[in-house]
Amino acid sequence: MRLDKLIEKQLQTSRKQMKRLFLSGKVRVDGQTELRENRNVDSKLHEIVVSGERLVTEEHYFLMNKPAGIVTANHDHQHQTVIDLLAPADRVPGIYSVGRLDRDTTGLVLLTNNGPLGFDLLHPTRKVSKVYEALVNELVTEADVLAFAQGIVFTGGEACQPAKLVPLWYDDKNGYSQVQLTIAEGKFHQVKKMFLARGKKVVALKRIALGPLNLPADLPVGGYRPLSLAELGSLKPYFLS
Numbered sequence: 001m002r003l004d005k006l007i008e009k010q011l012q013t014s015r016k017q018m019k020r021l022f023l024s025g026k027v028r029v030d031g032q033t034e035l036r037e038n039r040n041v042d043s044k045l046h047e048i049v050v051s052g053e054r055l056v057t058e059e060h061y062f063l064m065n066k067p068a069g070i071v072t073a074n075h076d077h078q079h080q081t082v083i084d085l086l087a088p089a090d091r092v093p094g095i096y097s098v099g100r101l102d103r104d105t106t107g108l109v110l111l112t113n114n115g116p117l118g119f120d121l122l123h124p125t126r127k128v129s130k131v132y133e134a135l136v137n138e139l140v141t142e143a144d145v146l147a148f149a150q151g152i153v154f155t156g157g158e159a160c161q162p163a164k165l166v167p168l169w170y171d172d173k174n175g176y177s178q179v180q181l182t183i184a185e186g187k188f189h190q191v192k193k194m195f196l197a198r199g200k201k202v203v204a205l206k207r208i209a210l211g212p213l214n215l216p217a218d219l220p221v222g223g224y225r226p227l228s229l230a231e232l233g234s235l236k237p238y239f240l241s
Helices: 004-009 017-025 115-122 142-150 191-195 230-234
Strands: 028-030 048-050 061-066 106-112 130-136 162-170 176-183 204-211 225-228
Touching: 004 017, 004 028, 004 048, 028 225, 061 230, 106 115, 130 191, 176 191, 191 204
Parallel strands: 106 204
Antiparallel strands: 028 048, 061 106, 061 225, 130 176, 130 204, 162 176
16 A cells, blocks of 8 residues: 555545655654655555554455456456455455456466555566466477567567467377466467467466466465465565665
8 A cells, every 4th residue: 555545544644744744754664764655565564653653554465266257357247357256345445456367368366455566566667477377279399489588579560578488298199288488578468479479379378477476276266365474475575665
């Protein structure tokens, strides 16, 4: 949560009073005087003290194993959304998915009401990695691995950043390859379009990691759970600083 918004909400200050607290050095985070009003904080990770009073945030973070057919949106007139999968008590104001997965793509989705954290995780300068497992309808070759490492160029000239492609196995009977792909950007339908640029089609796609977060092996499809304190701690570098 933005520090200025937290102060205004919990201490019931006016905008002018809140700014005066910063200017007078009465805002401290982890024992240090904080002058950045837009600093993103969470009391589970930071000690937040203003004029001697400790403030507490109420941020929520969930890891979801998204099923196919579900859209990563807050509302949709045609399809069920990731928000619809949450229990009513967990549909807190401001909750949303950090980034999007295609409707038929499964796997890890991070849901939070901490808007600044989501913004920072998705900012291009952060280059937060996203790891996928994909089933491809042809043999994935070393030439494909090299092309991904150099940066795939779509029809029309749009270029992707270099990506790490790792072939896992090939089913020669059915002609399918299982691969792992790591990218650091999020263009529309990017993974599918990258393989199409190589003349191959993605048959199934699953995200297994987002930055330091990994899809838990015991999280059922369609299920979700709060982040553990260790998982939340792994996101601390992505809070606005």
